[in-house]
Amino acid sequence: MDTIVALATPVGRSGIGVVRLSGPGSLAIAGVLTDRNESVFNPRRSVLAKVIDPVSGETLDEAVITYFKSPRSFTGEDVIELACHGSPVILRQVIDLCLKSGARMADPGEFSLRALANGRMNLSQAEAIRDLIDSQTVAAARQSVRQLEGELSNSLQPLKDDLLDVIVVLESSLEFVEDDLPEKQTEQIRTRLAGIARRAREFAATFRAGRLLREGLKVALVGRPNVGKSSLFNALLGHERAIVTEIPGTTRDQLHEKLVIGNIPISLIDTAGLRETDDTVESIGVERSRLTMADADLVILLLDATVGFTAEDEEIWKSIEPLNHLIVVNKIDLGISNEVETKIAVHKSDVVMVSAKTGENLDGLEHAIVDPFHADDVEPGSFLISDARHFDLLERTADEIESSIILLDQKMSEEIVLVGLHNAIRFLGEITGETTTEDMLTRIFSTFCIGK
Numbered sequence: 001m002d003t004i005v006a007l008a009t010p011v012g013r014s015g016i017g018v019v020r021l022s023g024p025g026s027l028a029i030a031g032v033l034t035d036r037n038e039s040v041f042n043p044r045r046s047v048l049a050k051v052i053d054p055v056s057g058e059t060l061d062e063a064v065i066t067y068f069k070s071p072r073s074f075t076g077e078d079v080i081e082l083a084c085h086g087s088p089v090i091l092r093q094v095i096d097l098c099l100k101s102g103a104r105m106a107d108p109g110e111f112s113l114r115a116l117a118n119g120r121m122n123l124s125q126a127e128a129i130r131d132l133i134d135s136q137t138v139a140a141a142r143q144s145v146r147q148l149e150g151e152l153s154n155s156l157q158p159l160k161d162d163l164l165d166v167i168v169v170l171e172s173s174l175e176f177v178e179d180d181l182p183e184k185q186t187e188q189i190r191t192r193l194a195g196i197a198r199r200a201r202e203f204a205a206t207f208r209a210g211r212l213l214r215e216g217l218k219v220a221l222v223g224r225p226n227v228g229k230s231s232l233f234n235a236l237l238g239h240e241r242a243i244v245t246e247i248p249g250t251t252r253d254q255l256h257e258k259l260v261i262g263n264i265p266i267s268l269i270d271t272a273g274l275r276e277t278d279d280t281v282e283s284i285g286v287e288r289s290r291l292t293m294a295d296a297d298l299v300i301l302l303l304d305a306t307v308g309f310t311a312e313d314e315e316i317w318k319s320i321e322p323l324n325h326l327i328v329v330n331k332i333d334l335g336i337s338n339e340v341e342t343k344i345a346v347h348k349s350d351v352v353m354v355s356a357k358t359g360e361n362l363d364g365l366e367h368a369i370v371d372p373f374h375a376d377d378v379e380p381g382s383f384l385i386s387d388a389r390h391f392d393l394l395e396r397t398a399d400e401i402e403s404s405i406i407l408l409d410q411k412m413s414e415e416i417v418l419v420g421l422h423n424a425i426r427f428l429g430e431i432t433g434e435t436t437t438e439d440m441l442t443r444i445f446s447t448f449c450i451g452k
């Protein structure tokens with residue numbers, strides 16, 4: 001096994017920056033690159049040392065160096081962490097010296113991959129670390145920590161145990177029993193399999209809520225020019241991000257900003273007002289607005305309470321009807337025109353009335369944005385599936401078991417029934433990485449950041 005190196009902290013200036021080495025050569029490299037003999041580095045003790053260029057003898061920095069001896073380290077290998085001063089120039093130099101001293105640059109997620117290979121954690125725990133680092137809200141971070149603590153693997157264990165029990169019964173009847181299984185035993189197996197499939201489905205069903213917590217929603221503000229999209233964008237963000245003027249066609253390019261509403265990360269998009277235009281720049285903006293609409297989880301159509309309901313409004317309304325949408329009437333501080341009143345009368349209960357200027361009913365709007373996405377079938381406080389890979393494997397597990405039940409009902413031989421059950425146990429194992437192939441691991445770990 002070779003020795004890998006990477007920056008473990010973000011690129012940029014900071015108080016300290018940590019360079020991490022993992023592999024059999026780590027300790028020797030620490031010895032070569034410092035004014036200390038490698039024997040001063042004791043496991044789990046930090047040592048203050050000068051970092052020195054071994055060729056020129058020049059001191060580059062002073063660093064606190066911590067040694068984690070195999071197997072009691074993150075990766076399970078010998079690990080050295082050099083906590084240098086957080087200058088990108090120094091850190092680059094230190095990494096270069098590590099490379100010259102025999103280490104190689106780590107691939108994305110390679111530290112975690114090694115931790116997995118050395119049994120320091122299972123795959124779903126490694127994925128939890130990635131998600132924890134990427135989490136955008138406290139609630140999402142909490143779910144990742146629960147997964148890191150092994151909650152996902154622990155919830156899957158009873159399912160695996162039950163499934164294995166059934167497999168053992170069927171396998172042994174295949175080996176030892178000459179006749180078919182007695183009717184009563186078949187019935188028992190059927191009930192147990194149906195129970196396992198149902199639990200897998202129920203667990204998979206928490207994915208909707210889990211994904212929402214982790215990935216959040218893409219919400220686009222659309223409407224004709226001057227209805228107050230940018231004003232509402234700013235009001236929801238709480239600062240003057242977008243340019244607002246009384247001139248129609250002010251916003252030409254899109255603005256994306258992140259905010260959190262009720263634990264859900266929202267990516268909010270302000271778009272160029274939709275209208276027919278000869279202006280080249282504006283027409284590109286309009287085209288982009290249309291593409292954004294198609295891609296959003298929720299499209300908010302903004303109407304102007306005062307100007308009336310125009311032919312342009314009508315056209316945009318039609319175009320968003322097939323999409324998941326919300327109608328919002330803005331500028332209610334100025335009163336509402338009869339035309340708008342009549343138009344929304346039919347949909348009244350679903351229309352939200354706001355004023356971006358005074359802030360009136362912005363909290364009502366926030367509720368209207370996220371409430372429909374909250375799943376009511378998930379118990380509060382329960383562990384949620386948040387990874388599409390896990391969701392897919394749970395669904396496939398249930399599919400396999402259900403097809404095996406059908407074969408069982410058709411009185412097929414145990415051998416045939418068992419095929420699906422073996423697939424199911426393999427899929428469950430893939431979630432925690434027991435039965436995951438090499439390619440699959442490479443794919444998963446390529447989604448990690450470097451240094452993790």
Ligand SMILES: Nc1nc2c(ncn2[C@@H]2O[C@H](COP(=O)(O)OP(=O)(O)OP(=O)(O)O)[C@@H](O)[C@H]2O)c(=O)[nH]1
Nearest residue numbers: 225226227228229230231249250251273331356357
């Ligand atoms: N009275 C009142 N005026 C508002 C309100 N919201 C926006 N305005 C005004 O309406 C005008 C247009 O606002 P913008 O936010 O730039 O409108 P827009 O929809 O982004 O317009 P485009 O970028 O041109 O598509 C500005 O003069 C705002 O001050 C509101 O709630 N009440």
Ligand SMILES: [Mg+2]
Nearest residue numbers: 229230250251
């Ligand atoms: Mg605008």
